[in-house]
Amino acid sequence: MKQQMSATRSKCLCVCAIYINNGQPAETFVGFHEVKSAKGKALFQLVLDVLHKMELRIEDVVGQCYDGASNMSGKEKGVATRVQEVAPKAIYVHCYGHLLNLALQDRLQENTVIRNALGVVQSIQNFFNTPKQENVLRSVHMPDIDPTPYNPYIKLKSLSETSWSCRWEAVKAVEQQPERILLALIELSKEKDVKTFVDAKGLVKAMLEFPFILGLHALKVIFSNTNALARYLQGHDVDVMTAKTTCDATLETLKKCREKICFLSFGKKPEKLQQI
Known part of the structure; x- marks a missing residue:
């Protein structure tokens, strides 16, 4: 037993x-x-x-x-x-799941760009965590910047305090709808309430800065590739050999992300963001 x-x-x-x-x-x-x-x-x-x-x-x-x-x-x-x-x-x-969580925590906390990007992600969730401001985000008018349909509204999520591997959902909610978030922030920056005005302006500035865009892209690469491993390690059918194989495959994928072509894509601001 x-x-x-x-x-x-x-x-x-x-x-x-x-x-x-x-x-x-x-x-x-x-x-x-x-x-x-x-x-x-x-x-x-x-x-x-x-x-x-x-x-x-x-x-x-x-x-x-x-x-x-x-x-x-x-x-x-x-x-x-x-x-x-x-x-x-x-x-x-x-516990293998806990080991993965510790590895992510130790490495990501050491990187200032990553740490600050996570801070902005949490600040965005905190800002929209009221019925009024979330409703603005949900119903914001999305202009036809290009013919590509926008992703539907995704509810923002708070970062997990203990499980770093579970932070992908919070990062993904921001990474997949930056245009919607920015337009909502710009709309809310017109509010007469001083705190709302200041917070919205600050988040717009933070989201358009290169370090945040770089950090968000890096988090997407790291969390999207470790999420499947985290889920497997916490599953009912986990076994040592498959866990080892999955870990090795994840490491190889992350190593390939260090290649020049992948790194250059980090520095490209999304075209739709450039037009906002």
Whole structure:
């Protein structure tokens, strides 16, 4: 049996059990369990209690999967170590989805252009996060700048605080409709309300600056190519060999994006933006 757990900020433990049923792997959501302490000792005791209620023995556990938090995977006092003390066969595996999230977070936070672009994306969502201003965005008149039909309105989304791989939806909502957003901001910059005027003007300026356009293109390349990998790693049918193959393919794709022809496309401001 494989035990999979994750502790949340609300001090709630999610427990899932993966096991073999009639020769086939199966996964069961055991439940959310409130914890009084997020320390490894308390979480380990909760694991024992959950298994006891399910009439299962801790000694039969052969695998465990957590994130990299010290209370879960710490070598001395983490849950993984405590479980292995009573169940030596319970091999610990750092959640692959969490590893991908950490890799994206570490690399993207180090880049000023990327970090600032994400900040603008979040600021855009914050600005339009009112019924009045979202309605302007939704109903803005789209001029016939070129014969190509515009994409329909896409609801803006907030950046995920913890899962960087899930930030693609928020970035995509801006990347796919910059003209609509800019026209809505220009319309709202005519408002008499000082804060609305200042915020709208500031966002128009930020969106038309080259660093933001470059950062948005880079985020599109990175997130669009890692999104499928993130979804697979969090799926029910994940296996080690396919995960490795998918990871290698993602890395190769990202390496090809470093080629000159791909990089040159970053510096081209969309034609429709040039006409606004």
